[in-house]
Amino acid sequence: MLAFILRRLFQSIIVLLIVGFVAFSMFTFVGDPIDNMLGQERTQADIARLREQLGLDQPFFVQYWNFLGNAIQGNFGISYRQGRPVSEILLERAPATLELAAVSAFFAMLLGISLGVFTAIRRNGMASNVIMTLSLIGVSLPTFLIGILLIYVFSVELNWLPSFGRGAVVDLGWWTTGFLTTSGLQALILPAITLGLYQMTLIMRLVRSEMLEVLRQEYIRFARARGLRERAVNFRHALKNTLVPVITVTGLQLGAIIAFAIITETVFQWPGVGLLFINAIQFVDIPVMAAYLMLISVMFVSINLIVDLLYFAIDPRLRVGKGRGH
């Protein structure tokens, strides 16, 4: 078990190095940050001085190496645009994104799993067919369109919920939360639905098809033949077996939620890291972009590790060094 975790950690580090390398090599194509940083009246000397100051005159590999060296020490450099340390900016913005992602993921999983189970058990029911048809809309509509539609209906026409921003937040010192104020909670609803709807329908359709597959298995027949209650058959015997493959996809979707937050945050002007990243691209703020991409990949990698560990918790056949295998 420990060897497994160590091996996975080692693999994770390699993944991070590659992501950093690819991201860094792309930055050479996004434009020259110097253009944005110096005004119209700049001299060739100013440009050369700033370039040297930022280390942009050095070869690519040296830049990448320096970035890695600093990143390991938690130093992601100074934002070209804001002139403040990137780590400080990220820490300031992260709570907004994480709270949004957590609420969306919770919404997507809760509704996705329960609707998936429902539509699988009542396979031919009227309600199941309606839900399945509606879910097609969730899968096929692009996120930004859903966001704009929600804003139009609930903010513009009905005027029930705010159309942008986070509302009032409470500063806990190291974390700012929107959970503690009414306006903060209200502001969460539309972006959370926008961000989670696609994942919700995806999880629901996956749970449904897995559940239908499991319900055809012989051990479900045997459970019925033993006279177990329908609830025990569906939720104990079937759902548990359904969740094994569902966990992988859900875990990856969790990473996707954080990554896709860029679009939702732009639509709702949500002050999270996604919006920060979009603004950084416009300004060619390389340190912010690099740090954001590293942050996202660290999250993906850790979620994957957690998913793998969850497998062990759920499926006894995977526990090593015990039993006969499969």
Add this chain to the structure above:
Amino acid sequence: MSDTPVLSVRDLTVEIPTRGAVLRPVDAMSYDIAAGEILGVVGESGAGKSMTGNAVIGLLDPPAHIAGGEVLLNGRRIDDLSLRQIRRVRGAEIGMVFQDPLTSLNPLIPIGEQLVETMITHLDISQAEARKRAVAALDEVGIPGASERIDSYPHEFSGGMRQRVVIALALCAEPSLVIADEPTTALDVSVQAQIIALLRRLCRERGTAVMLITHDMGVIAETADRVAVMYAGRLAELGPVREVLSRPRHPYTEGLMGSTPAASAGRPRLHQIPGAMPRLGHLPPGCPFHPRCPRAQADCTRDPGPTLAACDGRAACWHPVNVTDAEVSR
């Protein structure tokens, strides 16, 4: 026990509606099983053996359904029960053993837990008591070190051991009838005899009636008290196992014996029944076996075909074999 049979099936008919026609995988079957008795049900694949078992326990897959007849368990009708009521019969009064032990146990739940949940569903006992009984049940079916292995998962057992667990599960709520649907087909030959012996011993000890569905004549010969031979959804022959095996009356049974190696020892070659069992949608008129029957005559093609009741009560055949003169003159 009283003289009411544990299971009494009267004219049971199962139908599957299809676009073209209504198929009858089980057609007017009647048989009884007494307490402690083992009834072997044999026949080729597709003869309707498993369908009969599933119909008795109410586990037919739609659109298959019981279209006629009745099923009585200890004198009480069970074929018309609601889902909620039949659920209380399953496991508690009728235990079931499936063919493949590798797929009939839930892979994510320890075997002890599967036993405990079955007992708690049907018996009024505590969790601790159920666990104690689970250890005893595993011990009884011959799982070595039952108290340590109770928390093991199904994949930690071999196929034969898993089938022992399945038998423990079928018997743990003390049913009066066990339906064993090809319980040894998926197992190694060396393990088959042990499993059959175990099933027979446990059921004899408890006086449990057994419906043993198999296509293995050898298993029937060794285990069953009576045997029911099925052909194309109908009962071809029903009688005590010794008599049916040594002097079969239905030409199909005779052919079946001839095509079994053990029963045909001494003969130069295995006998083959010509042709194949007709598909359910294309049953011939009269006796369904007549196109393959060496003794078929003109009256065999006329409807209604022979039934046990219309013939001698043992074989559904107008021209049975192995009939003594005394019986003919009767």
